[in-house]
Amino acid sequence: MIRHIVLWRIAETENAAERALAIKENLEALKGKIDKVVDIEVGINFNETEAASDVALVSTFKTKEDLDIYQDHPEHKAVGANYVRPFVTERRVVDYEF
Template sequence: MFTHIVFFKLKEATEDNLKKASGILNSMEGKIPQLKQLEVGVDVVKNDRSFDIALITRFDSKEDYEIYAVSDYHVNEVLKNLKPLLEVSKTVDFV
């Protein structure tokens, strides 16, 4: 199993933007065959170290992750709509 985790910091972490960003990420469920598990969480601590949203995705292999990363839905629906909301994102990937 290959795990890809992304932490997102929004430009403006309003309730509307948090809901919109979470909805965009959750919309991948069932739309990308290589994506086996998807979890989205919104930060509740809200301190200086916090990012606003975490995405945890799991794939059968690194190769499946690489297919997901360039898939039409991920690029043209998720990234296209999410990037304007973001200040920064950071990732961790592991087997």
């Protein structure tokens, strides 16, 4: 099994909370659209320390190939292009087998 974790910081604007919610809702909707997703969870951070990220994605796949399919899928790319990349200032990712 593969775990794919992504952490983002959202640009500090008056609608940052709305942006975080849109990221959460649109990423979680991918579970019903991309069959390679075993599980997907998106959390919005409440920790206000300087080291904290704003949004976390934790997703699970059966194989590395399934993760690749997910990352190249048009639905995933559309969420990134429309709801994530335009509004984030920082991204961190880790992928591991378990």
